[in-house]
Amino acid sequence: MAEKHKIKAVIFDMDGVLIDSEPLWQKAEFEVFSSLGVTVTKEMAEITRTMTTAEVAKFWYTKFPWTNTNLETTEQLVIEKVTELIKNEGLGISGIKTYIESLRLEGFKIGLATNSPYSIIPIVLEKLNLTPLFDSVSSSDDEENGKPDPAVYLTASRKLGVAPNDCIAIEDSYSGMRAAKSAGMRVAAFTNNTTNGVDTSLADCIIENFNLELQKKERLYCFL
Structure with missing residues (x-):
């Protein structure tokens, strides 16, 4: 802890x-x-859940190679579709805005480190009215490898001007926890009140939800 x-x-x-x-x-x-002739199954899609979009395109191409478009174009099609869906259907995790605001009031710097393309970050932050709350944002787009490689977390730490061992990452996947741990950071596993089978063994603490009204003051931040 x-x-x-x-x-x-x-x-x-x-x-x-x-x-x-x-x-x-x-x-x-x-x-x-599917439009490219790929048989997308739930089981195989689960494998791609924590990959970058470039890695996802390569994954499906190796399973079901197509000839009518290249990998870069295919990746962009996915990004464009996700962007559209986020704008029209995206919902924030319950309590996230208030939680981040309270962290800032406590004096913490706030960063973001994601495997998602950089172009999607401002779409999400604007959709959720979170843009002014972040001191820096980082995407694996700018790294040679995505999570579980620690590069995006090391970049996030550098942008914030805070040493990795003075940072804590809030993650919901084992891959992301590995990345943060490899970067030398603490890790809080976010479960969103579910037991979805994600391995939290690397976590220093667990955050079940971001609803401050359901948490006692001394448990407001599980890492203090």
Whole structure:
């Protein structure tokens, strides 16, 4: 458990932590790849859940190679579809705005580190009215490898001007937890009041929800 007042920055994952976008990614994935002749199954789609969009396109191409478009164009089609779905259907995780506002009042710097394309970040933050609350945003788009590689978290730490061991990452996937741990950060596993089978063994603490009214003051931030 992190020492009290040790943590100086909180870095959020985006999909599944800020916004309930994973069903939208699945919908876009099914629509785009099915149109290319790919047989998208629920089991195989689960494998791609924590990949970057480039990795997802490569994954399906190796399983069902298509000839009518290249990987870069296919990836962009997925991004465009997800962007459309987020604008029209995206819903924030309950309590997230108030939770981040309270963190800022406590003096924490706030960052974002996601495997999603950089172009989607402002769409999500604007949709949820979170844009002014973030001191920096980082995407694996700018890294050689996405999570579980620690690169995006190291970049987020550098942008915030806070050493990795003074940061805590809030993640909902084992892949993301591995990335943050490998970067030398603390990890809070966000479960959203569910037991979805995600391995939380790497987590320093668990955040069940962001509803402050349901949390006692001493448990407001599980990492203090």
